[in-house]
Amino acid sequence: xxxxxxxxxxxxxxxxxxxxxxGALCFMIPFIWMLSSSLKELPQIFVFPPQWIPKPVRxxxxxxxxxxxxxxxxxxxxxxxxxxxxxxxxxxxxxVAYGFARLxxxxxxxxxxxxxxxxxxxxxxxMIPVFIIFKTLGWVDTLKPLIVPSFLGANTFxxxxxxxxxxxxxxxxxxxxxxxxxxSLRIFFQIMMPxxxxxxxxxxxxxxxxxxxDFFGPLIYLNSESLRTLAIALQTFQGQFxxxxxxxxxxxxxxxxxxxxIFFILQRxxxxxxxxxxxx
Amino acid sequence: xxxxxxxxxxxxxxxxxKKEAVEGFLFISPWLIGFLIFTLGPLIASxxxxxSKWDIFADPQxxxxxxxxxxxxxxxxxxxxxxxxxxxxxxxxxxxxxxxxLALLLNQKVKGLPIFRTIFYLPSVTSGVAxxxxxxxxxxxxxxxxxxxxxxxxxxxxxxxxxxxWAMPALIIMSLWGIGGGMLIYxxxxxxxPQQLYEAAELDGAGSWSCFINITLPMLSPTLFFQLIMGxxxxxxxxxxxxxxxxxxxxxxxxxxxxxxYQNAFQxxxxxxASALAWVLFAIVMVFxxxxxxxxxxxxxxxxx
Numbered sequence: 079x080x081x082x083x084x085x086x087x088x089x090x091x092x093x094x095x096x097x098x099x100x101g102a103l104c105f106m107i108p109f110i111w112m113l114s115s116s117l118k119e120l121p122q123i124f125v126f127p128p129q130w131i132p133k134p135v136r137x138x139x140x141x142x143x144x145x146x147x148x149x150x151x152x153x154x155x156x157x158x159x160x161x162x163x164x165x166x167x168x169x170x171x172x173x174v175a176y177g178f179a180r181l182x183x184x185x186x187x188x189x190x191x192x193x194x195x196x197x198x199x200x201x202x203x204x205m206i207p208v209f210i211i212f213k214t215l216g217w218v219d220t221l222k223p224l225i226v227p228s229f230l231g232a233n234t235f236x237x238x239x240x241x242x243x244x245x246x247x248x249x250x251x252x253x254x255x256x257x258x259x260x261x262s263l264r265i266f267f268q269i270m271m272p273x274x275x276x277x278x279x280x281x282x283x284x285x286x287x288x289x290x291x292d293f294f295g296p297l298i299y300l301n302s303e304s305l306r307t308l309a310i311a312l313q314t315f316q317g318q319f320x321x322x323x324x325x326x327x328x329x330x331x332x333x334x335x336x337x338x339x340i341f342f343i344l345q346r347x348x349x350x351x352x353x354x355x356x357x358x
Numbered sequence: 359x360x361x362x363x364x365x366x367x368x369x370x371x372x373x374x375x376k377k378e379a380v381e382g383f384l385f386i387s388p389w390l391i392g393f394l395i396f397t398l399g400p401l402i403a404s405x406x407x408x409x410s411k412w413d414i415f416a417d418p419q420x421x422x423x424x425x426x427x428x429x430x431x432x433x434x435x436x437x438x439x440x441x442x443x444x445x446x447x448x449x450x451x452x453x454x455x456x457x458x459x460l461a462l463l464l465n466q467k468v469k470g471l472p473i474f475r476t477i478f479y480l481p482s483v484t485s486g487v488a489x490x491x492x493x494x495x496x497x498x499x500x501x502x503x504x505x506x507x508x509x510x511x512x513x514x515x516x517x518x519x520x521x522x523x524w525a526m527p528a529l530i531i532m533s534l535w536g537i538g539g540g541m542l543i544y545x546x547x548x549x550x551x552p553q554q555l556y557e558a559a560e561l562d563g564a565g566s567w568s569c570f571i572n573i574t575l576p577m578l579s580p581t582l583f584f585q586l587i588m589g590x591x592x593x594x595x596x597x598x599x600x601x602x603x604x605x606x607x608x609x610x611x612x613x614x615x616x617x618x619x620y621q622n623a624f625q626x627x628x629x630x631x632a633s634a635l636a637w638v639l640f641a642i643v644m645v646f647x648x649x650x651x652x653x654x655x656x657x658x659x660x661x662x663x
Contacts, residue, residue: 102478112495181385200595330489
């Protein structure tokens with residue numbers, strides 16, 4: 079009897095592994111296909127059924143693609159936006175979150191309800207007036223519209239997340255510091271911020287990905303060629319070299335690479351972040 | 359502000375001291391300013407804009423509810439709404455079922471769990487133009503691997519993004535590549551279900567299907583509910599992949615709501631009509647969210663234990 083149960087168990091396990099491996103293949107194939115296409119010569123791109131091994135391997139596709147999409151400039155613009163956005167979101171959302179979590183002031187609950195309800199508000203509803211504000215300020219076709227809002231708590235989700243985190247930090251720590259004469263600002267910077275590091279890394283990762291991948295913002299605010307971000311440069315590149323899929327894939331690999339690298343370095347925080355955001 | 363003054367106060371802060379209140383407002387001031395400038399102000403302005411005709415260059419003209427009544431006879435509005443529903447109705451349930459299935463497989467105490475988890479999750483961290491280009495190439499009607507895989511199974515090649523019938527299914531298939539985020543959330547939920555529940559059910563002779571229906575699903579229901587709401591909000595805002603892959607074509611088969619809104623606002627400068635479209639989008643998302651909250655008590659269990 080136990081033998082038949084064992085057999086059943088092995089059978090079930092085999093089925094599970096078969097499904098998992100098949101699934102894993104399905105998820106990896108697009109990446110493999112992208113990489114393989116990026117190294118092919120153009121004639122080999124236009125073969126059906128497609129061949130998986132590039133022959134010859136054309137590493138110079140990458141150099142050509144980067145040159146054609148004016149990569150250094152697009153990278154510079156994207157980096158400026160990303161660095162400022164991440165800094166802005168971390169500073170402003172942590173500061174606001176601390177205020178909501180720890181300091182008592184009239185109307186706090188009501189204002190926090192507002193924070194939560196703006197999380198549900200589709201950005202399209204405010205998009206047009208916001209565009210007009212930036213246009214009136216003369217900021218259209220500058221990087222400012224993509225940067226400034228993040229310093230003003232634009233990411234309410236980050237505020238929510240950090241507030242929840244601050245609430246879990248024991249209040250005694252803070253009280254002790256206050257007795258020693260620490261002001262709120264010092265407590266925030268020297269006690270709360272260091273303790274919140276894991277949550278801050280999570281918020282930082284999401285801010286980075288959001289701004290690195292952002293397409294809509296640059297699309298409506300940036301016109302000049304000199305201000306193109308990587309996302310816009312890729313899209314323009316596609317318009318110019320419609321059929322050169324090897325170069326398009328090489329350029330796409332380069333744009334995806336930093337995201338993938340950050341993922342592998344900070345995987346722990348990704349997992350933690352996604353679980354935090356999903357279980358509220 | 360000296361040490362002595364601080365010290366002379368009682369140890370515990372008095373609730374709601376004036377200094378604390380001022381500090382509180384200072385700490386939340388970045389958000390408060392941002393909220394007034396970038397949310398509340400625009401929200402009010404947007405209501406007025408939606409009642410006006412405005413091409414951004416001349417002065418806005420008040421037209422009452424004309425923008426809204428125009429939608430009723432605008433075939434592109436209806437088309438874009440239908441397309442968005444089509445996308446949502448398939449991508450949300452398929453994505454949730456797929457993510458949950460992967461999570462269930464990974465929850466079987468498999469070896470190499472971290473590797474599988476990474477592989478399934480990896481695609482969902484990528485997004486934007488690069489991924490859209492990759493899938494455009496995958497769905498290439500002549501040389502793409504989507505058709506190669508169809509041919510393996512003896513099925514004929516499809517035109518995919520160039521076909522009004524297959525362009526939307528292609529976008530839905532593409533969306534399934536990103537189900538890893540949901541999978542992680544479900545996996546965390548599954549690992550939080552007390553093992554005793556299953557043990558007790560097994561003693562009562564329950565099979566694995568009955569365990570799934572009577573234990574796993576109810577215990578996961580708050581998570582599923584949250585994912586459903588976020589899924590609805592997300593699928594109504596699809597933009598980048600459509601803009602990059604099809605520009606809404608062919609024959610408006612993939613003209614999704616936000617793309618149509620974008621075209622009205624930033625290509626045709628119909629700011630009034632676009633604002634009205636935005637409010638309708640908001641209303642639709644709100645209605646769906648409210649319906650879900652109304653239905654929730656029937657299937658979401660917040661405290662089973």
